[in-house]
Amino acid sequence: MSRPFPRAATTSSTSRSRARRAASRSPSSHRSFAIGARSSGARCTARRRSWSRCRPACAPARFPPARRTARWQPHCASGEAAARTALATWLDGPIDGYAETHNAVGVEAWIRQLCWRDFYAHVLLAHPGNARLEHQATYRDLEWEDDAEAFDAWREGRTGYPLVDAGMRQLARTGWMHNRARLTVGSFLTKDLHLDWRLGERHFEALLLDGEPAQNNGNWQWVTSVGVDPAPYFRRLFNPILQQRKFDPDGAYVRRWVPELRDVPDERLAEPWQMSDDEQRAAGCVIGRDYPPPIVVHADERRRAIERYRAAAG
Numbered sequence: 001m002s003r004p005f006p007r008a009a010t011t012s013s014t015s016r017s018r019a020r021r022a023a024s025r026s027p028s029s030h031r032s033f034a035i036g037a038r039s040s041g042a043r044c045t046a047r048r049r050s051w052s053r054c055r056p057a058c059a060p061a062r063f064p065p066a067r068r069t070a071r072w073q074p075h076c077a078s079g080e081a082a083a084r085t086a087l088a089t090w091l092d093g094p095i096d097g098y099a100e101t102h103n104a105v106g107v108e109a110w111i112r113q114l115c116w117r118d119f120y121a122h123v124l125l126a127h128p129g130n131a132r133l134e135h136q137a138t139y140r141d142l143e144w145e146d147d148a149e150a151f152d153a154w155r156e157g158r159t160g161y162p163l164v165d166a167g168m169r170q171l172a173r174t175g176w177m178h179n180r181a182r183l184t185v186g187s188f189l190t191k192d193l194h195l196d197w198r199l200g201e202r203h204f205e206a207l208l209l210d211g212e213p214a215q216n217n218g219n220w221q222w223v224t225s226v227g228v229d230p231a232p233y234f235r236r237l238f239n240p241i242l243q244q245r246k247f248d249p250d251g252a253y254v255r256r257w258v259p260e261l262r263d264v265p266d267e268r269l270a271e272p273w274q275m276s277d278d279e280q281r282a283a284g285c286v287i288g289r290d291y292p293p294p295i296v297v298h299a300d301e302r303r304r305a306i307e308r309y310r311a312a313a314g
């Protein structure tokens with residue numbers, strides 16, 4: 001997610017050169033990016049500007065096409081790489097393969113993303129109670145449903161919403177999920193299925209290679225609209241159909257993780273249940289047999305979510 005950070009980011013050239021000087025003074029600012037033995041089996045030191053080639057987990061994530069990410073966080077979460085080192089690398093020039101979007105907006109955008117990491121670390125440090133409770137006391141009375149079947153469908157990628165299922169299957173298979181998919185599946189769990197965000201937080205913590213309590217908690221509270229983010233809940237209701245159309249327009253991500261939808265035409269891929277019987281046969285994907293029908297109707301659940309939040313807010 002390319003969220004604006006609450007406070008001003010380092011954007012001016014003066015502050016940029018100040019940051020560059022500070023980074024070059026820092027003991028960890030080697031002009032190389034070290035990735036330890038823990039994940040690769042052998043210590044691997046990649047030269048700056050080529051660390052993205054070091055190993056697959058480092059390769060920029062290509063979903064959605066318009067928003068590549070560095071896929072650097074797993075190394076940071078495991079303590080293999082320091083944020084300062086990555087920052088120094090970036091300040092020295094963009095990373096290969098991370099081109100179109102990030103390099104175009106520049107290093108400032110990436111630093112802004114990094115700020116979220118520090119921000120959530122500080123939030124949890126200052127408010128340790130957030131580990132269990134909603135930061136906004138108003139929403140501590142939100143009612144959550146108890147539906148084990150729905151939770152299983154979510155975590156196994158069987159909700160019938162292709163983008164949600166693709167994200168959850170990617171997580172189960174690889175231990176990683178693109179941020180855009182994390183937002184979509186998080187909103188789906190809490191605002192379409194009305195299940196407690198702590199269930200999602202625990203599931204992510206168990207599977208994510210970059211799982212970190214402060215980041216995980218802060219982001220789950222953000223997507224559930226109960227955390228430090230001041231935006232109202234109705235601004236954070238992700239429509240899984242529109243998200244897919246916007247961020248995976250050619251269906252490359254969905255087809256990769258939900259292969260039973262491989263031959264569904266692009267125009268039906270976000271709502272495969274809208275295919276006629278003939279279309280389903282032609283695509284080799286009969287809804288209810290090869291791929292589940294939608295577990296809920298998003299438009300209805302959206303309304304219910306608004307009612308629940310409104311009731312909690314009093």
Ligand SMILES: Cc1cc2nc3c(=O)[nH]c(=O)nc-3n(C[C@H](O)[C@H](O)[C@H](O)COP(=O)(O)OP(=O)(O)OC[C@H]3O[C@@H](n4cnc5c(N)ncnc54)[C@H](O)[C@@H]3O)c2cc1C
Nearest residue numbers: 069070071072073113114117179182210211212215216219
């Ligand atoms: C529901 C949910 C749960 C999440 N759980 C975690 C988690 O357990 N651990 C975790 O590190 N991140 C978590 N995130 C945040 C984000 O998805 C990952 O940090 C990001 O996908 C890492 O990929 P990247 O390195 O390619 O990021 P890039 O987009 O390339 O960003 C660069 C760096 O900025 C930092 N960053 C970017 N976005 C965020 C963010 N939203 N919050 C905090 N730091 C950020 C990370 O250190 C990241 O490596 C979660 C997001 C959501 C919506």
